[in-house]
Amino acid sequence: MRVSLKLAWRYLWGRKLRTALTTLAVVLGVAVLFGMNSILPTFLATFQKSLLTSSGKVDLSVSSESGDTFTSAVLATVGSVAGIDVASPSLHRNAALPANKFDVGQVSVAGIDPASAMKLHDYTVVQGRFLQSRDANVVVIPKDLATQLKVKIGSDLTLPSSVGTTRFRVVGLLNAPNVPGVQEIYVPLSAAQTLFADGSNISLIEASYRAGVDRAQIESVVQRKLGYAYRLGALDSGSTIYSSLQVAQYAMSVFGIFALVMGGFIILNTFRTVVSERRHDIGMLRAIGASRGVILGMFLVESVIQGVLGTALGMMLGGGFAIWLLKAMAPLYESLLRVSIGGIIFTPDNFISAAALGVGITIASALLPALSASRITPMEALRPAVGEGAQEANGRGAAIGVAIVLLSIAALLSGNARVVGLGAFTFLVGMVFLAPAAIAPVTDWVAGVFTPLFRGEGTLARSNVTRNPGRAAATVSAIMISLAIVLATLGLVVSIFAAFLGYLDKSLGADFVVIPQSLILSGGNVGARPKLLNDMRHTPGVGVVTSLRVGVAKRDGHALNVVGIDPNTYLHVATFEWTQGGSDAAVAQLAQGRYAVVNGVFAGQNQLKPGDALKLETPQGIKTYRISGVGNDYLNAKLATVYISHENLAKDFNQTVDLLFLGNAVPGADKVRVQASLGKIFAQYPAFKLYSTSEWRTSQTTIFDSTIGLFYGLVIALALPSLLALINTLAISVLARTREIGMLRAVGATQKQIRRMVMAESLILASIGTIFGVVAGIWLGYGLTTVTSTFAYPMAYAFPTASIVLVAITGMLFGVLAAVIPSRQATKMDVVAALHYE
Amino acid sequence: MSIVEVRELTKIYGTGETAVTALDHVSLSVEAGEFVAVMGPSGCGKSTLLNLIGGLDTPTSGAVLIDGTDISGMKDDDLTMLRRRRIGFVFQFFNLIPVLDATENAALPLTLDGKGGEASARALDWLGKVGLADRARNRPDQLSGGQQQRVAMARALVTDPALVLADEPTGNLDSHSAEEISQLLRQASDEWGRAIVMVTHDPKVAMHAQRIVLMRDGAIVDDVKVGGKGGQTAIRAAMEKAGLL
Structure with a gap:
């Protein structure tokens, strides 16, 4: 083991660029997975907090069915139920403010019991203090309401009361309205009861549960004790908002896993090439007495180091991205939805799943190449090194690929939404199988476009691509998968938004819309x-x-x-x-x-x-x-x-x-x-906002546009691994042909010509990947839209022309960028040394 | 007792019409401390013979005995142990690990054998013996071809094996370095008592051996002792007979 560890570490350290590129593939995959899974729970918590119970710590709320007040004796009944930790009474009433005095016409007065309420809610006091048990006529109000009402700490706020008006002294300012859309002010419960002449009545009981209790059982006990005159509000995991946000979370996890699988693909490809590069080293090690276990161990240790390092960095990057994104989106959500987004939530599950997937996929991807390395015979060490010859594509793989693609086409034509959706995914899989056999003919076709631009170098580049169809296919597949996912996602999002705006135009035939905040x-x-x-x-x-x-x-x-x-x-x-x-x-x-x-x-x-x-x-x-x-x-x-x-x-x-x-x-x-x-x-x-329909449409379009902006961020995260795959392949391909490049230089090829050759190779690979990716992406997007349309909301597939252009430009840009480092590598070669390179 | 005993060794590659007989009933024995050079034209089977002696390849028929033990039927793990502990290898292309320094490369067989503690000291000792004490911390890309091959020699000798197999050890070196490596091999035999079996094309290098085995078409055609009066002439005649001259 020690020897495997030492060799692994030395190889990683000695090949820094390669190590960095491979690790980066893991970093990006984990970052997307971890980042998205950090953002979504935060949104979930925000919506839970804002929309249903107004605080994360409230597990249950009790109000009367009629909406009227009820006797505070109910508090004791609720509090006595086993499993209830804290039960807090409150009285909520709207109070109209004198119109001639304030811009705000009405506020919601919440009479609370400060001691128990503070156990359930986070009241963020920005100035002054919060309510205390012995307080009488004092009030705590949101900061922005204070600005609107032009009051400050120490000022009096006059509220209409059962006896005319009552003056309350402002003692504290809160950070944000705790209930979105409602300007709520807080007074002691007894003061509110006096204000509204409600005796000792209350209108709401909020309660929290002890840890580990059976929530459904408590709810049913409370309901049975109180009868159906009381309504229980609880955020159960089956509520529609919760499930719809969970769907979003699953979708984001799928993106993360896609990114990781692509990372895995790149790692597999890299390790495969590394094994072939080190063929002689491995053969020598075997000849002088290294067991198969030592060789296997060396590659596995390398993958563990890269997996752990990549996962740790990925978590940091993803976490940082999530924090930045939430900060960037907070003002938008606050202004449009009046929802204040809470602090980022990193759940233990998220850490565990990201770590397991990050390290697991890295090791799994390295396993096959490592096993094949351990099977290299010592004879390899004695065999003289030869240049990279042409290899044949695997005929059986191609046949499987053709069969899968044909099945996918049949699925597309079936008209059954589920089958169409499934067919779109199998098409991607089929293309991965088919790619090695398709490389040669497609390269001929694509190179036909580039040859006039690159002349003789184009011809060399074409032969370089086709001589190792396996390696070229892996690169093309990585580009195809990432661009297809990107395009499909954009296609679905664009279709959903187009459909929503269509609904909006059709379903809101109204001139005016009045909606709650x-x-x-x-x-x-x-x-x-x-x-x-x-x-x-x-x-x-x-x-x-x-x-x-x-x-x-x-x-x-x-x-x-x-x-x-x-x-x-x-x-x-x-x-x-x-x-x-x-x-x-x-x-x-x-x-x-x-x-x-x-x-x-x-x-x-x-x-x-x-x-x-x-x-x-x-x-x-x-x-x-x-x-x-x-x-x-x-x-x-x-x-x-x-x-x-x-x-x-x-x-x-x-x-x-x-x-x-x-x-x-x-x-x-x-x-x-x-x-x-x-x-x-x-x-x-x-509590209401009046819009003309066009204003409302504009506000909705703003939300859609900013959401699409978020998706572009995702798109970048998803597409980057394919750039790495391309760089890796080109770098390896240049390395494998060192002697050949030396020969070309010896017989008169200029540095510029070598650079052009590498660039042409990169562009050919990028073009094929992009063409495959666009076809697969349109298909996948259509499949996803069909499924969504059938099982959720009806919509037509909006052909994502702009996204296709964007994806095609991205693909070609990657082609140019990926060639930069490898072409430098090729042109900087010392001719004599290259000719003697083994 | 012979360190190497080869009996009726045959190796056939491929089957049917494409079958090629690389070795055809070859028998040979090498004594302890003996330096044997195997020569012959390309494709005569000399490298195949070396690979079979080293347990890198398996014979079609016949037997190879190392120190009296028949290795022909050994399993991979046992062969690995044999190569690790009892045989040293020197290759034409040095085959050093590029990311390890000279000492670490020389120490590899011991490190692989779990003798990490003594590995470094013994590797340094051997690097000193092959004249590379001052380059002990250099990586292969910081060494000349001759120096790299000396590191490979130190690696081959570090476990004190009874047998060193060298496949064209000077094939990739200039004449000066080739001479140095040849002398080192002779020293390994004379001073350090190792049996050396070396495959070479170069008659000048072969002249450092005590015995030259000449092969053609998968068979041994001559086996000549070097040294003494008329040795040179005898070798010349044998090489002409073998079609090498």
């Missing part, structure tokens, strides 16, 4: 009583207005968004994108009993079709709805959603507050003036 229709938003809808309808110039309401049902133990729409008005201002033969009649049917429209995500996840029965667990018990249609709207496109009528939502879910409004101006009305009139109404409702 927080974008996603779910818990956590402050709703409006019917008065607001009435006020809107009576605003001069306003035509049809419809509202959306939200309830939460349970199905198979998972939370599910139930959106209430008004069947009479909805289709005047919005539309559904129907699938499975649905039509607008499905909406009218909602008014005729327990009927529901479900969206594509929900139908896909649950294999449902029109006419099927849908059992929903509602606060009134289990109710059976019949599906009248499957359709998508823009706002809920990403989440599994069920649409029912307002009437049923009130009856079964006790929900009568409006969360979102869509409205039209009457024909011929001045929309700007109408919007201004509506704006006056919404000044009293800070």
Whole structure:
């Protein structure tokens, strides 16, 4: 072992460039995997915190079904349930602020018990202090609200109360609103109870669980003890937002694994070449008594060192990238979604999986070449070195490749979404098998383009590429896989966004959109009583207005968004994108009993079709709805959603507050003036934001554009390993032909000609890789889009012309860049030494 | 007792019509401390003979005995141990590990044998004996061809093997270095008591041996003792007979 270790270390140290390039392949793979898996949990935690319970430490919230206050005796009941760690009471009420005095019309007053609340929430005080147990009429408010209200520490804030007004002394400023979209201020619970004349009532209990408890069991015990007059809000792992973010996490992990597999591919290729380079050394070692184990051990030790080093550096790079990205995106999320992104989360799972995959794939990739090295006979040491001769491609591999590609084509033509998607992946695999045999004919064709540019050197380059089809194919495959993934990802993302904007244009036929500050229709938003809808309808110039309401049902133990729409008005201002033969009649049917429209995500996840029965667990018990249609709207496109009528939502879910409004101006009305009139109404409702549809579209496009920006970052991370593969192959190919290059120089080739020869070789390889990659990428993108379209939201494949151009330019640029170091290596050779090189 | 005993050794490469007989029933014995040069035209089977003696290749038929032990049927691991401990090798192309220095290269067989503690001292000792004490820490690319081959000699001798096999050890050297290596091989035989079997094309190098075995078409055609009166003439006649001159 010691000898293997010593030799491995010396070879790594003695071949620094090679070592660096191989290790870099591991670094990039691990960085993508680790970075993405760090970003996603942070987003998950942020959304969990913001949207459902407003704090990561709250495991359970209890409120009355009616939304009214309830006796504080319930606190003791909840607190007595085994497994509950902390239970904190609070009273939440909206308070209108005198319009003539402040820009802000309304705030949400939270009366809390500071001692228990602080165990559940992180209140970040930026100035002053937080509430204390003995406090009376004091208030802590968000910093930006203080700016809007023009108050500071020590100022008084006058709130309307049951006795007229009550003055509260501002004692502390908080960093950000804890609940997105809601300007919440905090006062002691007793002060709030007095303020609103609520006696000793409360409106919310938040609780946390002890570690390791059965969450579902606690929930059911609490529900049983309190009865169905109380609603339990808990973030269960099956909730739709959670699962949709988890899907994103899986997708990102897949990217990371792809990057690592590509890294593995490069490592395999590198080790294969290293073994052939060291053939004589290995033969000599075997001749003087090195066992096969020593040779195997030497290569495995090299791979372990590179794997560990690459993984450690990859984690640092990925972690740093994640921190930078979150910082860069935080302002965007804060301004658009009013969600403050928390600190980065590095989970132990992430460390373990990145380390296992990084080191594991490196070792696995080195294993085959190492085994073949250990089989080199000592005779090799005695055999005189010969130049690199032409090798034949493996016929059996080609036959397998052709068979797989043919199957993929059959899959593409099958019309079945799952098969089409699978076929796109198998096509990539087939191309990897086929590549060695395809190298020679494709090179002839591609070189035909380059020969006029590179003259005689082009011909030499062509023969250099084709003489070792295995090595050329590995390089081409690495480029193909990375560019294909990049193009497929861009194709899918572009298609999704194009479809979303299409939905937006189609489904939002409205002139105005009024949405809560927080974008996603779910818990956590402050709703409006019917008065607001009435006020809107009576605003001069306003035509049809419809509202959306939200309830939460349970199905198979998972939370599910139930959106209430008004069947009479909805289709005047919005539309559904129907699938499975649905039509607008499905909406009218909602008014005729327990009927529901479900969206594509929900139908896909649950294999449902029109006419099927849908059992929903509602606060009134289990109710059976019949599906009248499957359709998508823009706002809920990403989440599994069920649409029912307002009437049923009130009856079964006790929900009568409006969360979102869509409205039209009457024909011929001045929309700007109408919007201004509506704006006056919404000044009293800070929880809502009024947009014209075009403003709303622009805000959405901004989010899409910035998301696409994020994808370009990913694209770079995914494409870089292929550049390394190309550099590696060229460097090795130059090294293998040292004597030959010496001969060319001896018979009169200039340094420039040698450089051009290497450049031409690089461009030929890059071109073939790019051509294969573009074909495979379009196919893969089409496959992914088809699958997504069938099982999630319907969309057409948007042909990614711009992305293809980008990918092609990237491929060719890589071709030029990759040639720089190897061509220097070739031109700097001492002719005499090169002629005697072994 | 003979260090090397070769009995009716035959090696056939390929089968059927493409079969080539590289060695055809060759028998030979080499005594302890004897320096034998094997000569013959290209393709006569001299390297094949050396490979079979060194346990690098397996014979089609016949036997090779090293120190009385038949190695023909040995398994790979046993052959590896034999080469590591009892045979030293010198190759035409030096075959040093480029990333190790002279001492580390010379110490390799001992290091492989787990004798790391003494390896360095013994390697340095042997480097001194071959005249390279001052280049002990140089890597192969910092040494001339002659110096590299001396490192290879030190590596071959470091385990105190009874037998050293040298395949064209001067084939890649200038005449001055070739002379030095030839003298070193002779010294290994005369002073240090090693049996040397050397394959060479060069008659000048062969003249350093005590005995010259001449081969043609896979068979030994002559076996001549060098030295004494008329030795030169006898070798000349034998080489002419073997078609070397």
